[in-house]
Amino acid sequence: VVGHAAAAQHLLEEAVDSWLAGPCGVLSFLCSVLLSRSIGTVREDMDDMTTPLIGGFGHCSQELVNLMLIGEASSNVFDGSRWLGDDPSSGFLVKGIDGDRVGVPLVGYLSELEAMRYVTVGTLYKHPDCPIWVLGSPTHYTLLFSMRRSDAQLSREASLEQRAKKVFNDNALDEGSIAMASSLGAMLTALGIGSDRLAQAQQELVNEDVVLWQDFKFWTARQFGCSDGPSQASSSKLNLFLYDGQDPPGPSLRSIVVEQSDIDPRFAGGGADGDAFAATLHTRWPNAVVQVMPFAGAGSEGGGGGAPSMTSL
Template identity: 30%
Template sequence: MGDNSSASNSNDERELKEIRNLLWGPSIRLDVFRRWSQGFEFTDIEPSALVQKQGGPCAVIAPVQAFLLKILLMETPGHSFSDLTLDKCKRLLIQALCNILMKCKVTHYRIVTLPEVCTEAKENANEDSEGNIRSTADDEMQREDPNTAHNVQPEHRELSPKEFHERLGVLNFESIEQVEKYYTENFNALSGPYGVLLFMYTVLLTKGIGNVTSELSDTSEPLIHNTYGYGSQGLINLMLTGRAVPHVWDNDQDVGGLKLRGINQQADVGFITLMEQMRYCTVGSFYKNPKNPVWVMGSETHLTVLFSNEKRLVSPETPCETARRVFKSYDPDGNNFIPSALLGDVLSALDLVSDPEYVDIMRKKLDPENLGIILLNAFMDEFFPIDQRSTPDTFDLMHYNGIPGSNLANKVKYRKGTAILLESDLKVMCSSSNHMLTCLQTKWPNIEVNWHDGVPSLN
């Protein structure tokens, strides 16, 4: 199982050192490291929801939560959020982690461990607060009583970033079944005080430092912001897709001879962001239309998760929906019209007749007053008069935010809303303070949502 050869160990040490530099830069701020030092821990009130104790580690926690919800919604028929046991949620968490690791595997799985801390923790856990040795019967009782075992962590001494990195070890596994077995038997490696960090290092080491740096293209900035502690887009993309590319558009784009790498296939879990509305980025169809109705949502500083049990939200596009998407890709400002000079490009992109003579005829028909623009509605009426939509008009949405202070009564709980897609192509005007609606409109321009307990926070 573990590989103890000295050559392998020195290689692991070298890669772990490179990963440390890639993540944190030349020096690690203690306050940022502390914010990331937490385990995967469920809340009491919402059995399957993970808690994020401080700002920063959402770049790992939100994608893990998204994959956990994907498994729960799509692969666990007949579930109810309220009747989930702690054991079931632990299994879901391990499955979610394995889902992420499978996307990152190159040769084998390389699990990063903190062996000395586990040993110290076991020694400490057998003493009570006055240093007396506890009996094994006490241990058994604590293990069997789920109410006490839920959040009880062994005592641990806080490690400095230097100590943490000096103690890291690596176990190599060939199959995902072995990884699942390891995490099942060593769940404290995930729930302990460094569980989130250890999993992030596992993802990067399994992917391989050379692969990560080649996908990132630019490694001048660390993956974790050295002041605010939040994760870069490259780290988020690695967690969601197994590729550490820095952009969220579809495929690669050539800008002045520079190849800017994006998402190369439909994602299992989607991604939408408020930053798109602010024109900082363009999220492509592979992220907006994932295979499952689960999306990580980005604000300026935080990641949350949107999800639904309405599978028709991710059914294959109808020809009409494809046409709208392609038309709008030539209308980046969302004006619902394109310059008439681009008509041929749109027709060609849709595999419609695009001979120059035909394009000229259609241009005159669709722009009779020679205004130099073609309206979306005129285009759709001409080429796709029967408007089929695969998306239902109304559906339920749920939202997760892992930070207790961003939830009602400081309790992490899924929030429910009823969404309606309006008939019109006009965007629902919303106040700039409603960040939730603004972000949702990057995916559904004509959406309105009635949240049952007030609008949830993206921050």
């Protein structure tokens, strides 16, 4: 029994060349994580308690990925929880990443499925505490990371948008796009906006007794003196690295340059149609030009210089 995180880390570091390296190493680690969380609690984390943690072809379920990244086996990757159905008493609660309970994740997550519009990855996973992101694709997982911590942090605009989105979702009727006008006062109070601005908000935001999220987002940004356009990171050019440990063909390390731009990347030399890897990065850095290069000094493990397709990641 290990009682402290530091002791657990030391145990795992010592196990790299022993039981973790054996034929059942990964499975043993998985069992350890499950027992640490407890089977009953893991089931309660899920939307559907019968969901297997390992699906077809041996792939991880999203519940298992979340368990490894945040310590909870929630079934979704958006921020917070949502009710499916108009009436919470008869609807179905679907659970994502609860920032109030787990805080900001140490490691982030990006998904090709978001580029395909199947899922929405929340702000918490896109802006982790450390500049490390697990990249999910239909075939396997890779690791994207930066040497600069600020590359993962929220800008002032993005932080405000995250707060506003949580407040709006708490009062929304559907999946976070519409709220009743009667909730507007409570939403402004939750954001620290004085009641003296309620009349202005009602005049500018209410249309047929409802408030739309996009209108609320831009209006809130203006109240705090933030730009109501897309938020930009403190640096327009990011130097990232992509590690792919799949064997075969063997581990590879690539250098990824992400240059933020207002120009459609299809006309700026990167992110062409059909480039699933660039499309996945665009879910975190919209309209960025993505360049992939072999990592200097990586030798035979540096990988090729072409853009990695998500089917090979």
